[in-house]
Amino acid sequence: MYDFRIEAGDTATLYRDLTSALEGLVAGEPDAIANMANAAALIFETLPDVNWVGFYRNVGGELVLGPFQGRPACIRIPFGQGVCGAAAATRQVQRVDDIHAFPGHIACDAASNSELVVPIVRDGELVVVLDIDSPKKARFTPEDEAGCLKLADILARVL
Numbered sequence: 593m594y595d596f597r598i599e600a601g602d603t604a605t606l607y608r609d610l611t612s613a614l615e616g617l618v619a620g621e622p623d624a625i626a627n628m629a630n631a632a633a634l635i636f637e638t639l640p641d642v643n644w645v646g647f648y649r650n651v652g653g654e655l656v657l658g659p660f661q662g663r664p665a666c667i668r669i670p671f672g673q674g675v676c677g678a679a680a681a682t683r684q685v686q687r688v689d690d691i692h693a694f695p696g697h698i699a700c701d702a703a704s705n706s707e708l709v710v711p712i713v714r715d716g717e718l719v720v721v722l723d724i725d726s727p728k729k730a731r732f733t734p735e736d737e738a739g740c741l742k743l744a745d746i747l748a749r750v751l
């Protein structure tokens with residue numbers, strides 16, 4: 593049984609604990625689906641004020657839904673469309689304070705108001721994007737972005 597209960601008082605400690613928990617969860621496991629599933633569950637359980645955490649995989653130049661926690665979501669997203677598609681096309685983190693103001697945003701859960709999408713690249717190829725949604729406007733800070741980039745570094749090795 594895994595019992596990662598992370599209750600850090602500050603964001604830096606939260607991401608430090610989350611990073612080491614993720615490292616432990618994926619250590620020695622080569623199966624990408626298992627690793628994405630556990631990563632989504634761990635992040636969803638740990639971060640406050642999130643309503644969707646999951647992955648979209650690069651399948652032949654199109655984003656296709658992968659393991660996630662939250663409400664059922666749209667399955668296919670073309671590169672360049674919405675927040676996830678922008679992250680895939682530009683390979684830049686998308687940290688969006690108000691997704692309703694984002695051109696082409698794809699609404700999967702009406703409760704979502706802000707979003708952080710981190711592209712995960714290995715050997716020059718986009719492998720997946722990690723998508724985190726929150727019902728709170730401007731939920732994600734530069735500290736969240738830096739923390740999630742560390743999570744992405746770990747995942748890049750095991751996806």
Ligand code: SME
Pocket residue numbers: 644665666669673674675676677696697698699700701704707723725
């Ligand atoms: N809102 C996303 C779509 C994915 S869902 O949030 C799970 C977007 O515009 O890319």
